[in-house]
Amino acid sequence: MPALPGFTDNPFQTRSDLVRASIALLQPLEQHMSPQKAFVKLSTETAAGFDEVAAQLEGFARPLWAIASLLAPGSSTDGLGLDVDSWVCGLRAGTNPASSEYWGDLGDFDQRMVEMESIAYALLTAPAAFLSGMDALARENLERWLRQINGRKMPQNNWRWFRVLVNLALGSQDEDVVAQDLSVLDSFDLGEGWSSDGIWGDERKQVDYYSGSFAIQFARMLYVRFMEDRGLASDNRERIERFKLEARQFASAFWRYFDVNGSAIPFGRSLTYRFAFAAFWSAVAIARVQLDAPLDNIGVVKGLLLRHLRWWRKHPGIFNTDGTMNIGYAYPNMFLSENYNSPQSVYWCLKSFTVLCLPKSHPFWTAKELPHPLAVPLLPAPPLPDEVKLLWPPRHILCSGRSHHFLLSSGQGTTKAHRAREAKYGKMAYSSFFGFSIPSGALLGQMAPDSTLTVSFDDGEAWIVRANPFNVRDRQIPILTSHATAGIDAVMRTVPALASTWRPKKAIEFEVQTLLIPALELWSGWHFRIHRVKWSPAAIAPGPIKLVDAGFAGFGATRTGMLCTESELERLLYQDAAGLEAWGKDEQSCLVFSDGSASGVVDLQRDLMSALCSGCGRLATESPALVVRADPNTNLVSQRTLIPTVQHTLVAEIGTKTAAEMWLATGIFAVSKTSGIGMGEVQKLWLKRPKIQVTAKPGEEEEIRIMLP
Known part of the structure; x- marks a missing residue:
């Protein structure tokens, strides 16, 4: 597979490097946008188990993890070559019932619920960029489409976080629904900061990357950040402080899944999300959580994220010839895929780029990158070999x-x-x-x-x-x-x-x-x-x-x-x-x-x-x-x-x-x-x-x- 300039040649050392990498990942998608920009369909003709409309919605929504971060207050996309207006137009068309590119009404256990998470993140992170160009009717359509999630059945797994974040983005929360979802999510806790992806029992004993970077811990950190930013933390201070404590506990073990060269141990499902492995390190920085030793210096957290991205840049096999990403791990591999993986699914990997919402003056970017905790002696004595x-x-x-x-x-x-x-x-x-x-x-x-x-x-x-x-x-x-x-x-x-x-x-x-x-x-x-x-x-x-x-x-x-x-x-x-x-x-x-x-x-x-x-x-x-x-x-x-x-x-x-x-x-x-x-x-x-x-x-x-x- 060919190299992708901007990603495979990227040093991944500074914020500017991550901006360049995100643009390199996003630009190839523009050629696959529908006329009204609400759908992205890659040229690959493989299918997921859900409907094609939801699959092409994935192609639109998942890039928003990076796009919204680039549009956060204090950032600028000038000169980056990114067509921001396309994504704003797509959001407007996709939520308009009168549009031929309407994303459709929600059913129970609907894949559209998953894609609402990144849309909620976009509205929470860069509301001016996405809402300022919408008239009253367009905003009403957007809110109506998102609010459907409150009236539908959902799996008892990480999906519950999507509804919590959607309600947070809507501003006026359905308090009963959110309280029930948070209670369900609390029932997944296993102690020591860990959560299973669903209630631990004979049918499901899963503690994989959904419990951390893919969904649960990642979503918790977004919740902490946006609750505090919106002045709502006092309404739920006990929960927020617990989430911070459990993030510290989780982080104190999670870093061990990453080798000193940045590679992570693959385990569990959805491994085609690739560098989403490291999304927790972005989220914990966004949430301003002070971690415990050996992660108490933000330079260590920065290193865990950047080394992981540097490991992936060495694998050009993850890209199609048109610059888009393929289903697989180190190379295209449909044996690996899940029945819910459309060609567009892989862009959940952009969760790791949410750290771009932090301005270049933030300590995460100004701090010196530090090595993996096991790559250097730990005082007072060096670690065992x-x-x-x-x-x-x-x-x-x-x-x-x-x-x-x-x-x-x-x-x-x-x-x-x-x-x-x-x-x-x-x-x-x-x-x-x-x-x-x-x-x-x-x-x-x-x-x-x-x-x-x-x-x-x-x-x-x-x-x-x-x-x-x-x-x-x-x-x-x-x-x-x-x-x-x-x-x-x-x-x-x-x-x-x-x-x-x-x-x-x-x-x-x-x-x-x-x-x-x-x-x-x-x-x-x-x-x-x-x-x-x-x-x-x-x-x-x-x-x-x-x-x-x-x-x-x-x-x-x-x-x-x-x-x-x-x-x-x-x-x-x-x-x-x-x-x-x-x-x-x-x-x-x-x-x-x-x-x-x-x-x-x-x-x-x-x-x-x-x-x-x-x-x-x-x-x-x-x-x-x-x-x-x-x-x-x-x-x-x-x-x-x-x-x-x-x-x-x-x-x-x-x-x-x-x-x-x-x-x-x-x-x-x-x-x-x-x-x-x-x-x-x-x-x-x-x-x-x-x-x-x-x-x-x-x-x-x-x-x-x-x-x-």
């Missing part, structure tokens, strides 16, 4: 290290019919460098099952992927070192871990209890999984059970564009590391080297030192290592990937009629290109592994210990 942090509300462990930036996950999921929901919420790990993969079909390679468990009860004809784990809890796992002279073990420290249970099918008596364990600097590049598999042979059709445990999706192509080829693993580990691009496997492990990165897995089951149930089950596979060549375009970041896995074939002992049981352990290895670690050191890190000890007593929780070799 690898840091792990358990965040309980989202059920994540954030792993920030010199080798790789990723998270471990258990406990999220949804029964809602979102595309690839198992991949977006149910994987065991998500990476800011390797991304994750979504399925294109039902075969193993088409499922692209990176960082997850996959099981087959019919010898590989059909596969079920991990989703909706339950009985989630946190654990503390000790790291031990042996004192040879005393013959005892000493606890060096503990690491947080996530335990959960997964049942592929309710009707089949088969479950996997999994423990996800991060590593510290002792084993840089690694994390570990221990699985306790239980099943009833009598309740499952005769035959072996296949279980695949997978690592991160390694890049499947070389720098020259050729496919990575297989080589002997031992040769890969001891040959000259310069320019190493190949993959290999042995009886227990497989490893992919490509483009300065590495991804691998090793079967640690044979090394378990344990006193476990015996005679209940056995493994039929002699060589479980398997590299899966995933279907192209299934990974968010790389079009071609190789997924290192270990594949187990579980067989109950002959004559077993009671429950069978098997313990498995997998080491997951990954080093990103951005870490700067040379391939020679990567080879050494691969060879440095711990021993894992599991002791299980009947009726008691197993004891897990990680042993230094």
